[in-house]
Amino acid sequence: MKRIAIDMDDVLAKTTHVIIDRINALVGKEFTYDELMTGTDAYKQEFYNDYLQNNSFLWEPGFFLDIPVNEDAIEVVKRLSEKYEIFIVSAATEFPNSLKEKLTWMEKYFPFITWKHIVFCGHKHMIQADYLIDDHEKNLHTFTGTPLLFTAPHNLHISDFKRVNNWKEIEKLLLN
């Protein structure tokens, strides 16, 4: 049975959407996800500057509990889990408070994936799998299997990997 490693933030979970809301509230602006995807470099630069200066909420208790699940993620991961061995692999040890919250979140949305198949780490390069679905090039560059780049505003400029834009595309790629 082939193994798929799946990232959480911005792959299973709409983390950037929540981050945008928090940044807007902190700096009094009106950034939107759609404009981050389609806007000018200057727009993105302004957002990421504000983000880097105001992201201490990532370390606060509660942040990772209330993130919406990505469209079609539950259904497609469920179908994938019937054909593949699924590991959820989240680079989360930087955020000590997130760990228990991420387990709770997984139990809420993906109860068919137990703690036995959830991995929290820093670096991901010691993960052995056939596929890694991730939004960060740093994780994909060192991966020894087939990397799949899940589209997010911060990776639109990357062209080194096979790109998947949403869970329906993953379904088509890995289940048909």
Next chain:
Amino acid sequence: MKRIAIDMDDVLAKTTHVIIDRINALVGKEFTYDELMTGTDAYKQEFYNDYLQNNSFLWEPGFFLDIPVNEDAIEVVKRLSEKYEIFIVSAATEFPNSLKEKLTWMEKYFPFITWKHIVFCGHKHMIQADYLIDDHEKNLHTFTGTPLLFTAPHNLHISDFKRVNNWKEIEKLLLN
């Protein structure tokens, strides 16, 4: 640079020692680590029966914070980290409260290993490394590198793996 994956409980940390104290307090007996290592099968059976019926403290907040570090572990891991890439790999996602506590514990005793090289998981068979030092045969059986069995009372009957009895032996094996 070769990579070593190192388990926490009963390898870096004297977890069974603390478990024995907790069980003794709960059932009013006087089990000792030395007798678990050298005693009769009946003695061990009695302990593990009591343990399996009274181990809910493993899920309680605080348990994993106050575990003594194993003899020579700090010095040897420090020396190993100069020659090998070290990952700490703990099967901890079964115990949601342990995760943050294990990060705190690592920072206290092994500050030279950062969150980037700490992994919390359930199964360990997707970990890619040259060596895995672990006290549980279930983790070593599926490992694709060289497994090293760290001696603990519950694994004295296992003869399938190269055994290491303490950190001095690991130093001799991997650094000389």
